[in-house]
Amino acid sequence: MGTDLxxxxxxxxxxxxxxxxGIFASSAAWLAAAVVALQGSPKQAVWVLFAGGVLIHPVSVLLAKVxxxxxxxxxxxxxATLAIATTFWLIFSLPLAYGAAILRIEWFFPAMLLVIGGRYLTFGPLFGMRIYWVLGLALAVAGYLLGSARALPAVSAFVxxxxxxxFAAAVLVLGRHEVRPGISFRPKPLGDTV
Known part of the structure; x- marks a missing residue:
């Protein structure tokens, strides 16, 4: 089993x-939201982060190919099913963060830091890399501290x-020597259970 995993x-x-x-693409979405929060309005920045989030996967695929x-x-x-499940978990969590923004706009970005941090924790077993535990916890702790301090939205987004x-730079360095594993996976026949 360990070999398969x-x-x-x-x-x-x-x-x-x-x-x-993907981490770089997500960082860019956060940065765009921070700039909008600083120069525009925090409410517009919320939508910039949502729109940027939609682009993370296609941008990350393009960057991987480059x-x-x-x-x-x-x-x-x-x-693959774990990766898809974490995406749905993220999408289902977005209304919670948006609800926090309705109560207090300063809570949106800290709430998103908590949500994204939680998602990165699942990337630890997905990629087999402990650094994702550190990344997830760093985002969650930042979200908690920024939310508790009622930090300005631009500050939270910049953080x-x-x-x-x-972390994107660190993961890039860690992943530079990866090679194609040379294994093909056989899909389970229909009707098989886990």
Missing amino acids: DAAQADMRFGYYSGAP LGRPGKHEPGNPL GATIEAV
Whole structure:
């Protein structure tokens, strides 16, 4: 079982450059929201972060391809369902963060830091990399502290952008030597259970 999991994680690391392009794309979305919060309005910045979030996957796939990786996993990789599930979990959490913004606009970005931090915790087993535990906890702690301090929305968004930029660079360095695992996954026949 460990070998199957190791191979699936290696395939994810190779295909998506260990997730670094996605962290960079997310950092850019946070940065755009921070700039809008600073120069425009925090309410507009909320929508900028949402719009940027929609673009994270396609931008990260493009960046992975530019960096020489396929930007996808092998068909039948059993971790693909975990990746999809974390995406739905994120989408289902967005109304909670938006509800926080309705109560207090200063709570939106800290709430999103908590949500995104929680999602990154699942990337630890998805990619087989402990750094995602540190990234997830760093975002969550930042979200809690910024929310408690009622930090300005632009400050919270800049903090999110900075944390993700730093970790994106670290994950990029960690993932640069990944090689194609050389395994193909057989999809389970219909009717099989987990």
